[in-house]
Amino acid sequence: MRLSRVSLLLLAALPACAPAAVRPSPAITSSESLLQAMHDRYAGQWYRTLSFTQATTRVLPNDSTVVEEWREWATIPGGLRIEMGPPEQGRVTIFTRDSTFSLVRGQPMRAANRTNALMTLGFDVYAQPVERSIASLRAQGFDLTRFHMDTLGGTPVYVVGAMAGDTTSKQFAIEADRLLFVRMLDPAGNGQMVAVWFKNYERLAGGWIAPEVEAFLGPKRILHEVYSNVRANETLDPAMFDPRAVR
Structure with a gap:
């Protein structure tokens, strides 16, 4: 059994004559207990803000390729701002709680009452009440x-949204050891699935970051993201996540 550094320090502080009593972690036997364990593993440790530059490669339906630099900021839980392409284009998408806003030069182009599943699974689940994560994922x-x-790939995972052998239902996989999101499958119609992978996790300010993201439509890679200049726990202006403040 692997013990955390904190557990080892606590054990070392006990009197030599005292028996070493280790409190077992609750068993993970359901989706709800998994989400609870994810939250509890990093409670109070996960970073609360995040920013990075993203090299983005997209393959369009006509098979042409677009390569752009995106800039992203997150307040965790609940907020994500993406500035796409050259700044002078003014293309901004904001995810805030249960809504998504797309704007160009401050003018709203699209709004939707939907959340970002990747934000929920990759970030928010570690920093918000588990009941909110459960409701959001449902x-x-x-x-x-x-x-x-x-x-x-040989790594044990928990899978939520599907039973064993089912690869056609909407589902996500969580690495069993570190309790980190690794893959989401989402039906795209015509019998095809979109698979999104978080890859090459690195430690970041009490939590983790996957600096490479890939998305596939069937066997075809349609999105590749590589992060650089990653920063955590900087002070961010709340107005960054308010679509009414975008200019």
Whole structure:
């Protein structure tokens, strides 16, 4: 059994004559207990703000390729701002709680009452009440009554949204060891699935960051993101996440 550094220090502080009593972690046997364990593992440690530059490669439906630099800021939980392409284009998308806003030079182009599942699973789950994560994931179409263990690339994972052998339902996988999000499958119609992967996790300010993200439509990679200049726990202006303040 692997013990954390904190656990080892606590054990070392006990009198030599005292028996070493280790409190076991609650068993993970359901989607809800998994989300609770994810939250509890990093409670009070996960960073609360994040920013980075993103090299983004997109493959369009006509198979042409677009390469851009994106700039992203997050306040965790609940907010993400993405500035896409050259700043003079003014293309901004803001995710704030349960809504998504797309703007160009401050003018609203699209708004939707939907959340960002990748924000929920990759970041917010560690910093918000577990009840909110459960409600958000249910609203996003994940069937939390479906749960099983599997392996991805030889790594044990928990899978939520599908039973064993089901690769066609909307689902996500969480690495069993570090309790980090690794893959989401989402039906795209015509029998195809979109698969999104978080890869090459690195430690960041009490939490973790996956600086590489890939998305596939069937076997075809349609998105590749590589992060640089990653920073955590900087002070961010709340107006950055207010679509009414975008100019």
